[in-house]
Structures are given as structure tokens and as C-alpha cells.
Amino acid sequence: MSADELSLRVEVRHPGFTLSVSEALPLDGVTALFGPSGSGKSTLLRAIAGFERPASGRIACGESLWFDDQQRVDVPAHRRAVGYMFQDGRLFTHLDVAGNLRYPQRRRRDRQSGWDRDAVVAALDLEPLLERRVASLSGGERQRVALGRTLLSRPRLLLLDEPLAALDRNRKAEILPYLARLQRQFRLPTLFVSHDVDEVAQLADNVLVLAGGRVQTRGTTAAIVERLDLQPITGRFEAGVLVEGVVLDHDARLHLTHVDLAGDRLSMPLIAHVPPGERIRIRIRARDVSLATEVPRAISIRNILPGTLEALVTEPETGFAEALIGLRGTRIRARLTIAAVEDLALAPGAQVFALVKSVSFETGG
Amino acid sequence: MSASDLTAVALTASLASITTLLLLLVGTPLAWWLSRTGSALKPALEAVTALPLVLPPTVLGFYLLILLSPSAPLGGLWVRLTGEALTFSFSGLVVASVLYSLPFMVQPLQSAFESVGRAPVEAAASLGAGPLDAFFSVVVPLSGRGFLTAAVLTFAHTIGEFGVVLMVGGNIPGSTRVVSIAIFEHVETLDYAAAHALSAGMVVFSFVVLTVVYTINRRLPVHVG
Numbered sequence: 001m002s003a004d005e006l007s008l009r010v011e012v013r014h015p016g017f018t019l020s021v022s023e024a025l026p027l028d029g030v031t032a033l034f035g036p037s038g039s040g041k042s043t044l045l046r047a048i049a050g051f052e053r054p055a056s057g058r059i060a061c062g063e064s065l066w067f068d069d070q071q072r073v074d075v076p077a078h079r080r081a082v083g084y085m086f087q088d089g090r091l092f093t094h095l096d097v098a099g100n101l102r103y104p105q106r107r108r109r110d111r112q113s114g115w116d117r118d119a120v121v122a123a124l125d126l127e128p129l130l131e132r133r134v135a136s137l138s139g140g141e142r143q144r145v146a147l148g149r150t151l152l153s154r155p156r157l158l159l160l161d162e163p164l165a166a167l168d169r170n171r172k173a174e175i176l177p178y179l180a181r182l183q184r185q186f187r188l189p190t191l192f193v194s195h196d197v198d199e200v201a202q203l204a205d206n207v208l209v210l211a212g213g214r215v216q217t218r219g220t221t222a223a224i225v226e227r228l229d230l231q232p233i234t235g236r237f238e239a240g241v242l243v244e245g246v247v248l249d250h251d252a253r254l255h256l257t258h259v260d261l262a263g264d265r266l267s268m269p270l271i272a273h274v275p276p277g278e279r280i281r282i283r284i285r286a287r288d289v290s291l292a293t294e295v296p297r298a299i300s301i302r303n304i305l306p307g308t309l310e311a312l313v314t315e316p317e318t319g320f321a322e323a324l325i326g327l328r329g330t331r332i333r334a335r336l337t338i339a340a341v342e343d344l345a346l347a348p349g350a351q352v353f354a355l356v357k358s359v360s361f362e363t364g365g
Numbered sequence: 366m367s368a369s370d371l372t373a374v375a376l377t378a379s380l381a382s383i384t385t386l387l388l389l390l391v392g393t394p395l396a397w398w399l400s401r402t403g404s405a406l407k408p409a410l411e412a413v414t415a416l417p418l419v420l421p422p423t424v425l426g427f428y429l430l431i432l433l434s435p436s437a438p439l440g441g442l443w444v445r446l447t448g449e450a451l452t453f454s455f456s457g458l459v460v461a462s463v464l465y466s467l468p469f470m471v472q473p474l475q476s477a478f479e480s481v482g483r484a485p486v487e488a489a490a491s492l493g494a495g496p497l498d499a500f501f502s503v504v505v506p507l508s509g510r511g512f513l514t515a516a517v518l519t520f521a522h523t524i525g526e527f528g529v530v531l532m533v534g535g536n537i538p539g540s541t542r543v544v545s546i547a548i549f550e551h552v553e554t555l556d557y558a559a560a561h562a563l564s565a566g567m568v569v570f571s572f573v574v575l576t577v578v579y580t581i582n583r584r585l586p587v588h589v590g
Contacts, residue, residue, distance in 0.1 A: 078493050090487070092485060093507070103489075107498070
């Protein structure tokens with residue numbers, strides 16, 4: 001057992017379903033528990049929090065033992081130093097926003113971690129909401145308050161149970177930057193349950209893929225998102241890659257930002273709020289990448305990157321194939337028609353030019 | 366209204382108040398347990414709780430009379446402790462009323478606790494609140510309507526009881542002669558004027574109380590997630 005590990009050996013039995021997981025997760029950064037609904041991700045999170053009693057196993061967070069069926073240890077939920085953020089927020093409707101934030105403060109577990117109420121209120125822009133009644137909050141505001149309330153309980157480990165699932169697309173876009181900023185500011189180890197690969201791509205550093213109550217695989221987010229063979233699990237994920245780059249400079253006149261992509265230079269829509277030198281995460285969708293076997297002239301696409309075709313997988317029962325292209329220091333994916341593959345005689349090893357039509361900025365830092 | 370009838374009114378009010386308070390103390394944990402448990406005993410306990418709803422008051426009164434009599438273990442213990450008998454006394458009436466009105470306290474509370482559900486309790490636990498703390502800081506405030514309904518129904522039902530009182534308490538002025546017994550006595554002795562005064566009073570009182578409850582219930586904020 002290590003001081004900075006969440007060590008899990010958990011077996012939970014429900015009628016017709018068994019969750020069986022044995023992993024050690026780093027108490028550092030964001031780890032996503034990812035998988036289709038019914039795969040056991042929420043059950044695992046609930047077992048860690050102490051809401052669900054495993055049939056057998058052992059759960060230890062660093063030095064603290066939370067559950068061990070052999071030693072008959074089962075620390076009740078309120079004595080485990082976890083912050084649990086629920087899908088629906090679960091704000092207390094008989095209290096206003098300020099009252100909800102006060103609730104954990106009066107019951108704070110004796111840890112002297114650094115942040116106080118003012119820091120949390122500022123980080124989540126809660127000041128204008130303090131006097132409001134819970135019923136009058138929008139879905140996104142509600143989740144922000146719930147997140148603030150959870151942070152004020154000063155947890156050692158943050159558990160997020162699909163915190164965005166109840167929100168529509170716009171609300172998600174509203175709350176995601178807060179979650180990302182929070183990670184940078186409070187450096188709280190986080191387990192994050194999601195069935196949405198987009199969320200995972202934006203927030204997680206590492207991914208544990210669950211299916212049918214078992215761990216299928218684990219790895220860094222970039223590696224998992226890149227794996228073509230996981231698509232049956234990742235579902236109707238818009239295939240693509242996540243790559244890290246460093247902001248080079250901004251061109252305000254052309255409204256562009258230049259990014260160094262491990263040796264390749266990429267231009268993308270202006271992200272003026274990220275200063276040059278910062279690392280950012282960029283998503284390049286496979287459908288936005290075309291291939292050419294020679295440098296095309298007189299073309300509107302600005303990003304033309306030379307590379308090598310490394311792999312080619314034909315999608316069953318469609319007219320499409322996915323290609324993995326090695327660039328100078330990273331890889332991207334392209335979605336092509338099978339007809340194009342045949343016309344250009346594309347095969348692994350071929351020298352190609354990747355034409356990147358658009359890229360999207362995911363998160364900074 | 367005669368002095369003895371006024372005594373009966375005061376006696377009834379104090380019996381109902383004491384019964385309601387005692388049932389709040391006894392019924393709340395019982396209702397909480399019933400709302401949470403997965404125990405095999407739950408249906409049996411629910412049935413016992415609901416028995417006073419279906420049994421004739423005379424049956425309940427009969428068994429209470431036997432149980433509370435100074436020659437029975439329970440009644441005898443009370444005599445040794447206090448020097449008084451439980452039968453035909455105000456204390457005995459309180460015991461009988463607590464049993465008789467039990468479902469009126471437990472059932473509204475149980476359904477209120479069930480509708481609060483586990484979610485807010487889990488949220489409270491995740492914020493560091495122990496079970497008792499979570500109960501008082503989250504469950505009780507969210508069950509406000511349930512407590513109001515339960516207390517009012519218990520109070521009103523205790524005022525309305527007749528059969529059990531007659532069996533266990535008899536008709537002792539200032540001790541067990543409650544309003545419903547006084548009305549019965551006035552009717553028996555053909556003193557309809559006195560019976561009217563008390564009966565009309567009961568009708569008006571019950572109507573006012575229920576109207577107030579329904580009004581407050583509608584005004585209380587509805588707590589939805």
C-alpha cells in the first residue's frame with residue numbers, strides 16, 4: 001500500500017450483476033471511470049464513498065483503511081474524507097445557497113487543507129447566487145453550488161458521479177471550464193464517472209474502462225481515446241484524437257492562434273485567453289482530416305501536415321475506413337471513404353499529407 | 366356551559382396534548398425505522414401499528430383493561446412505582462390513547478420519510494454529517510408537512526376517542542371524564558342542551574383545526590429536488 005494510492009479490491013453483488021474490480025489508482029489528477037450505463041461505474045463510486053457495502057474486498061485511501069471485510073472494517077460514509085458530487089446535485093431544498101455552503105463547513109472533517117469559503121466562492125462565481133433559493137437555480141448553477149459545497153467539506157478525494165449528465169449541451173459548456181479550472185487550482189485527486197467520451201477527453205488524465213462490472217483496460221486519456229478497438233465500448237463517439245500542444249503566438253488580425261504540435265505547426269481559431277507558452281489540449285476529429293499523397297496546391301485548408309500512414313481499419317458495413325497517421329511527434333486519425341483508399345492505393349507505410357480542416361480547443365493547462 | 370363540562374374540555378385538551386407529545390417521541394423513531402428497514406419483521410410491525418385502525422375500540426379497551434389492572438404485571442409494576450392504579454386514572458388514559466392513536470402518528474411520518482428518500486441523507490453523509498445529525502438537519506426540515514399532519518391527526522383523533530376511554534377510564538370527573546364521555550352522559554340523561562353545547566363545540570373546533578392545517582399545508586413550500 002502506498003500513501004498516494006487509492007487501493008481498490010471490490011466485489012459488489014446485485015441480482016443479475018456483479019462488480020468485481022481490483023485496481024490501484026493514483027491519488028493525483030483526474031481519473032475517469034468510463035463505460036456504458038450498467039457497467040458498474042456508479043456502483044464502484046458508491047462503494048468507495050461508503051454508500052454501498054461490498055460483499056467482500058478492501059478499500060484504502062492512502063494510509064486510511066475504509067473497508068476490509070476480513071478485518072471487519074467498514075468506516076461509515078460521513079467519516080470517509082471523500083467529497084461526492086451527485087448527478088442531480090442533491091442540494092438541500094430547505095436551505096438557500098449560502099445555507100448549503102455552510103452545511104459542510106460546520107461539519108468539517110479535521111483536515112487543514114488550504115482552501116476556504118472565499119476561495120471556493122470566487123473560483124465558482126457563486127457570489128451572485130448566495131441569497132438565492134435552490135428551486136430558482138438553473139441546472140448549471142445548481143451543479144456549481146453542489147461542487148462548491150462538496151469542496152467545502154475539504155475532501156481528500158473528489159468523486160464526481162456524472163456531474164454533467166443532467167445538463168443540456170449549453171449547460172455542459174457552462175460548467176466544464178469550472179471543473180477544469182478547479183483541477184488546476186485545488187489539485188484535488190478526482191474520480192469522475194462518465195459515459196460520455198467527450199467529457200472524459202476534456203477532463204481526465206487517466207481512464208479506467210469498465211464494462212459488465214469488470215475493468216476492460218486502463219491508460220492515459222489520449223491512449224484510450226486513440227484505440228480503435230474500444231469503439232464498441234466508447235459507442236457513438238466521434239472518432240478523433242486528443243493531442244497536447246504549446247501555444248506559439250496569436251494573430252489577432254486573422255483571428256488565429258498558432259500551436260506547436262510536437263514539432264508540427266498548426267493554426268487554429270483564436271484562443272486569446274491562453275498566453276503563449278501554455279500547454280493546451282486539442283481535439284482533432286477524424287472526419288475533419290483528409291489525406292493526400294502529394295501537397296495539394298490552391299486549397300483553402302491551412303493545416304497540411306506531412307506524415308506516415310501507420311494503420312488502416314475498415315469499418316464494417318459502411319463505406320468508410322479509419323487511418324492512423326504518424327506526424328513528427330504525435331498521431332492523428334482520418335476518416336476516409338473506402339473508394340478513396342483504393343484510388344490513392346493507400347496502405348500502411350505510405351507517405352501522406354494530412355489536411356486538417358478544423359481543430360477544437362478542449363482545455364488549457 | 367357547566368363547570369364540570371369545562372373541566373371535561375380542559376381534561377380532553379391536556380390528554381390530547383400529552384398523547385401527541387409522547388407519540389412524537391415514540392412514533393418518530395418507529396416511523397423512521399419502518400421507512401428505512403429491509404427487515405423481514407417490517408410487515409408484522411406495520412400490521413401491529415395499524416391494528417387500532419381496524420379493531421373495535423372495545424377490543425383494544427378490553428385488553429388494555431386486563432393489561433393495566435393492578436393484578437397484571439404491568440399494572441402492578443405501575444402501582445408499586447407510583448402508588449396509583451393505571452385503570453380508571455388519567456395516566457391509564459394516556460397509555461391507552463398513545464396506543465389507540467399510534468397509526469395516526471406513524472403512518473404520515475413514515476410516508477413523509479419515505480418521500481424524502483435516501484438521497485438527501487447520502488448527501489448529508491458525504492458532507493460529514495452522522496446519521497443523527499443528518500436526521501435533524503435534513504430529514505426533519507424536509508418532512509415538515511408530515512410532522513404537521515401527523516401531530517394534528519393524532520391530536521384530533523385523541524379528542525375523538527370514546528370506546529377505549531369508556532373501557533379503561535370510566536367516567537370520573539376531573540380524571541377520566543373527557544368531552545366525548547360527557548356528551549354520552551348528557552344524552553343518556555336527556556340533557557340535550559348540554560349535549561348540543563359540547564357537540565357543536567367539537568364540530569366547530571374540528572372544522573377550524575382541519576381548515577388551518579389544509580391552509581398551512583398549501584402554503585408550506587413544496588420541497589422538490
